[in-house]
Amino acid sequence: MSPRHRKTLVVAGHGMVGHRLVQAAIERGLTETHDIVVVGEESRPAYDRVALTSFFEVGADELSFLPSGEYDDPRVRLVLGTTVDGFDPETRTVLLSDGQVIAYDELVLATGAAPFVPPVPGHDLDGCFVYRTIDDLEAIRDAAATATVGAVIGGGLLGLEAANALAQLGLETHVVEMAPRLMAVQVDDAGGAMLVRHIEKLGLHVHTGARTEQVLGEERVEGLALAGEEPVPAEVVVFSAGIRPRDQLARDAGLDVAERGGVLVDERCRTSDEHVWAIGECAAPDGRMYGLVAPGYAMAEVVVDALLGGPGAFTGADMSTKLKLLGVDVASFGDAFAATDGALELVYADAVQGVYKKLVISADGRQLLGGILVGDASAYGVLRPMVASGIALPDNPEELILPVGRGGAEIGLPDEAQVCSCNDVTKAQILEAVGEGGACDSPSCVTKCTKAGSTCGSCKPVVKRVVEEFFAAQGKVVDKSLCEHFAMTRQELFDVVAVHGYTRFDDIIEAHGRGRGCDICKPTVASILASQLNGHVLEGPTRTLQDTNDAYLANIQRNGTYSVVPRIPGGEITPEKLIVIGQVAQDFGLYTKITGGQRIDLLGARMEQLPAIWRRLVDAGFESGHAYGKSLRTVKSCVGSTWCRYGVQDSVQLAIDLELRYRGLRSPHKLKGGVSGCARECAEARGKDFGVIATEKGWNLYVGGNGGATPAHARLLAGDLDTETLVRYLDRFLMYYVRTADRLQRTAPWIDSLDGGLERVREIVVDDALGLGSELEAAMARHVDGYFDEWKETLDDPDKLARFVSFVNAPDTPDPHISFRSEREQAVPEDSSGPVSLGTTIPVGAPR
Amino acid sequence: MSTSTDATVLTGYTLVCRVDQIEVEGGVAALVDGVAVAIFRTHDGNVYAMSNYDPCSRASVLARGIVGTRGEIPYVASPMHKQAFDLRTGQCLDDAAVRVPTYDVRVTDGMVHVGGPRQET
Numbered sequence: 003m004s005p006r007h008r009k010t011l012v013v014a015g016h017g018m019v020g021h022r023l024v025q026a027a028i029e030r031g032l033t034e035t036h037d038i039v040v041v042g043e044e045s046r047p048a049y050d051r052v053a054l055t056s057f058f059e060v061g062a063d064e065l066s067f068l069p070s071g072e073y074d075d076p077r078v079r080l081v082l083g084t085t086v087d088g089f090d091p092e093t094r095t096v097l098l099s100d101g102q103v104i105a106y107d108e109l110v111l112a113t114g115a116a117p118f119v120p121p122v123p124g125h126d127l128d129g130c131f132v133y134r135t136i137d138d139l140e141a142i143r144d145a146a147a148t149a150t151v152g153a154v155i156g157g158g159l160l161g162l163e164a165a166n167a168l169a170q171l172g173l174e175t176h177v178v179e180m181a182p183r184l185m186a187v188q189v190d191d192a193g194g195a196m197l198v199r200h201i202e203k204l205g206l207h208v209h210t211g212a213r214t215e216q217v218l219g220e221e222r223v224e225g226l227a228l229a230g231e232e233p234v235p236a237e238v239v240v241f242s243a244g245i246r247p248r249d250q251l252a253r254d255a256g257l258d259v260a261e262r263g264g265v266l267v268d269e270r271c272r273t274s275d276e277h278v279w280a281i282g283e284c285a286a287p288d289g290r291m292y293g294l295v296a297p298g299y300a301m302a303e304v305v306v307d308a309l310l311g312g313p314g315a316f317t318g319a320d321m322s323t324k325l326k327l328l329g330v331d332v333a334s335f336g337d338a339f340a341a342t343d344g345a346l347e348l349v350y351a352d353a354v355q356g357v358y359k360k361l362v363i364s365a366d367g368r369q370l371l372g373g374i375l376v377g378d379a380s381a382y383g384v385l386r387p388m389v390a391s392g393i394a395l396p397d398n399p400e401e402l403i404l405p406v407g408r409g410g411a412e413i414g415l416p417d418e419a420q421v422c423s424c425n426d427v428t429k430a431q432i433l434e435a436v437g438e439g440g441a442c443d444s445p446s447c448v449t450k451c452t453k454a455g456s457t458c459g460s461c462k463p464v465v466k467r468v469v470e471e472f473f474a475a476q477g478k479v480v481d482k483s484l485c486e487h488f489a490m491t492r493q494e495l496f497d498v499v500a501v502h503g504y505t506r507f508d509d510i511i512e513a514h515g516r517g518r519g520c521d522i523c524k525p526t527v528a529s530i531l532a533s534q535l536n537g538h539v540l541e542g543p544t545r546t547l548q549d550t551n552d553a554y555l556a557n558i559q560r561n562g563t564y565s566v567v568p569r570i571p572g573g574e575i576t577p578e579k580l581i582v583i584g585q586v587a588q589d590f591g592l593y594t595k596i597t598g599g600q601r602i603d604l605l606g607a608r609m610e611q612l613p614a615i616w617r618r619l620v621d622a623g624f625e626s627g628h629a630y631g632k633s634l635r636t637v638k639s640c641v642g643s644t645w646c647r648y649g650v651q652d653s654v655q656l657a658i659d660l661e662l663r664y665r666g667l668r669s670p671h672k673l674k675g676g677v678s679g680c681a682r683e684c685a686e687a688r689g690k691d692f693g694v695i696a697t698e699k700g701w702n703l704y705v706g707g708n709g710g711a712t713p714a715h716a717r718l719l720a721g722d723l724d725t726e727t728l729v730r731y732l733d734r735f736l737m738y739y740v741r742t743a744d745r746l747q748r749t750a751p752w753i754d755s756l757d758g759g760l761e762r763v764r765e766i767v768v769d770d771a772l773g774l775g776s777e778l779e780a781a782m783a784r785h786v787d788g789y790f791d792e793w794k795e796t797l798d799d800p801d802k803l804a805r806f807v808s809f810v811n812a813p814d815t816p817d818p819h820i821s822f823r824s825e826r827e828q829a830v831p832e833d834s835s836g837p838v839s840l841g842t843t844i845p846v847g848a849p850r
Numbered sequence: 851m852s853t854s855t856d857a858t859v860l861t862g863y864t865l866v867c868r869v870d871q872i873e874v875e876g877g878v879a880a881l882v883d884g885v886a887v888a889i890f891r892t893h894d895g896n897v898y899a900m901s902n903y904d905p906c907s908r909a910s911v912l913a914r915g916i917v918g919t920r921g922e923i924p925y926v927a928s929p930m931h932k933q934a935f936d937l938r939t940g941q942c943l944d945d946a947a948v949r950v951p952t953y954d955v956r957v958t959d960g961m962v963h964v965g966g967p968r969q970e971t
Binding site for chain 2: 193487518523524525543562809815818
């Protein structure tokens with residue numbers, strides 16, 4: 003088709019659904035024939051509104067669907083910060099707020115919905131907010147900075163999300179709900195009561211059956227007047243009393259709208275004008291509005307299909323919901339209220355554990371119609387597809403909701419079962435992705451390729467199980483073996499060593515492995531033994547297990563020489579010590595360079611020179627910096643409140659304390675820390691495995707950051723901690739990582755690999771949900787007490803020193819292969835000719 | 851590999867060290883006729899010698915590698931980039947085109963003697 007025959011598709015709205023439509027249009031080739039203009043009212047491109055609450059934690063970039071700000075396809079033009087003010091179905095033109103008029107062939111309305119603010123007196127006072135956009139959240143955050151009490155009007159799904167946000171911001175939080183229970187649309191009275199118990203245990207105040215009569219205050223909000231109850235104090239009020247479709251454009255243009263609002267569309271999502279379509283929350287297929295993202299996505303696909311001449315139709319949607327609110331699992335699916343004639347209810351409740359589960363079953367007991375889960379929604383992934391696919395219930399359906407230890411069973415899903423309801427992915431599609439036609443070899447790859455689990459994430463455990471079951475059936479079990487010598491993971495090996503109290507590799511491989519080990523399992527065992535026993539890594543038989551750098555307590559360089567990095571805790575060093583480093587470098591002819599971790603690297607030492615260099619450094623009060631180990635490297639700091647006019651805490655002191663506390667801790671991969679003395683974050687602490695940032699009230703602790711090939715920002719684990727609590731959490735976090743991570747798995751991918759991710763870490767470290775806290779702290783205390791300087795101990799032991807010779811029969815003869823030349827007034831290795839082979843694996847961390 | 855304990859005169863061999871100076875599943879470097887040779891001792895008591903020079907990284911480092919097994923093959927992993935070399939033949943197990951010269955080695959009365967480079971068979 004020649005360019006002049008190209009058509010123009012205008013999309014009004016760039017939210018999640020508008021974005022999905024554009025994506026589908028690009029993927030399915032609609033842009034071959036259509037130019038697309040997308041008009042978005044917010045200054046940001048589309049972002050993940052479902053995960054809005056995590057904005058405070060991860061920031062706007064993490065939520066964005068289009069971080070680059072534009073689509074890859076040049077035929078799509080994105081206009082942001084602009085509204086569509088109107089359109090004329092006669093001339094087929096839209097008018098934008100900046101005065102542009104754009105002619106369209108097809109127009110898609112994806113304007114979404116607006117929060118409903120009930121017209122109570124005072125609803126427009128300063129301090130009143132809604133909860134819909136990142137701008138709303140930024141405004142709430144600013145207001146919360148000077149407030150101590152907040153209230154949310156509305157105890158539905160979004161209201162509880164908003165309450166979660168206020169609580170996260172450190173406010174004492176009230177939830178005011180007019181209905182007699184929370185989440186009235188999704189859960190029944192008993193489930194709602196269980197939810198209230200959970201939420202009150204977290205310190206929030208819940209007022210159900212409470213009608214707000216007035217928002218109190220002169221200019222600023224001071225509280226809420228409730229009918230028949232004491233007033234509730236509040237300096238921040240968030241309205242979350244439902245949403246209303248934004249259908250004004252359609253009304254103005256004379257299109258049909260539904261009785262209860264929303265642009266009336268047919269099952270192809272076409273409005274009463276044949277060239278205008280509506281999708282998402284602004285649309286009302288068959289007169290009904292859908293306030294969830296999955297139906298919106300389905301509508302977007304239907305419209306793209308229709309424009310391509312396909313037969314797709316929107317015939318209603320699964321309104322199932324699963325979410326974690328304030329740490330409480332809540333799920334509701336299918337006919338949750340037993341509205342079907344003759345439906346039976348099967349209830350399991352455990353008030354002590356705070357678990358409520360209800361199944362709704364057909365009158366003949368054969369089919370699952372729906373259900374409600376509060377406190378433990380782990381069965382959701384299996385139950386919801388059972389409703390959708392109508393497979394027969396087992397003879398004892400109660401097993402589906404009983405705890406596993408009491409007879410709970412897992413149920414196989416039929417191929418046609420929809421696993422991901424957000425993106426409409428069936429089990430069959432997942433099997434296709436991992437099967438012969440597909441190329442996926444892992445659950446995360448399946449999520450990437452099929453989108454299953456990429457939106458709300460609630461089906462991820464099921465995706466994982468489907469993939470693992472498939473590989474198991476194929477005989478190619480997802481191999482978690484460490485190597486050919488040990489058919490177990492690092493974590494399993496760690497536990498085996500701990501349980502049996504092994505101290506020697508030979509005993510471990512004889513009892514639990516085969517062969518004589520390799521360059522993978524030997525260093526892994528060495529690291530595990532070092533973590534558990536705190537012994538010297540060059541002691542006796544463990545010496546030959548050590549990886550390249552640990553074996554010589556220095557970092558090997560390309561010409562076979564080593565670099566030496568003494569510890570400089572927190573990057574603080576006296577002039578006297580600086581001079582010693584300079585003199586040592588001068589005397590041994592070493593190349594010096596400042597590292598990224600605020601210390602000094604001395605390069606070009608021949609192996610036989612290392613003891614003499616260490617002797618000089620140790621005598622001057624230095625110790626090993628463990629730059630060679632899979633262990634703590636540095637804790638970087640800014641100058642902090644001692645010098646900096648912005649600093650609010652002494653970041654240098656804390657960095658030194660932390661570095662000295664965790665020095666020498668052997669871990670699955672290297673560990674780095676950082677401490678910043680204020681929110682300006684000059685120590686780049688969020689680029690570290692653990693980062694601490696000072697606040698007015700204490701310290702914020704971030705975990706899971708790293709630089710390198712796959713950079714990651716650390717995420718907030720806990721805020722405003724006193725130093726003692728901070729150290730306790732760090733002890734637990736690091737020791738849990740040491741125990742459970744895979745070999746060469748840094749903290750960021752480790753956190754991602756846990757079921758529940760960062761939330762799981764928080765449960766273990768902060769809430770101590772597994773009761774492991776004191777055990778992990780005790781293990782760390784043993785490490786701290788048992789610390790010694792590896793360099794000094796080596797110097798004191800002739801057995802260990804004996805290995806530091808160039809040749810066993812010519813101990814003082816330098817290796818003739820090593821030679822240097824001068825560059826920028828320092829010694830550097832003589833060029834070897836051409837690039838060297840890096841071998842089959844590049845020895846950096848495992849890919850994420 | 852040829853390990854023997856008979857006390858014949860070893861012409862063409864250089865005495866380099868006592869066998870107990872080599873850790874089990876460890877290695878040492880020795881200077882033999884001006885050339886760096888890596889000598890390894892395996893768990894079953896065998897002693898092997900090959901050039902210390904890792905042709906992949908172009909550095910003289912093989913004696914510092916980890917010694918283990920792949921299947922039945924005793925090997926050393928280069929400490930630089932982990933390529934594996936068969937201790938018996940010097941063959942690189944990750945790249946069929948790469949092979950490191952091996953040396954005759956004998957253990958007599960607890961002493962290790964290294965001979966000349968072995969001919970390709």
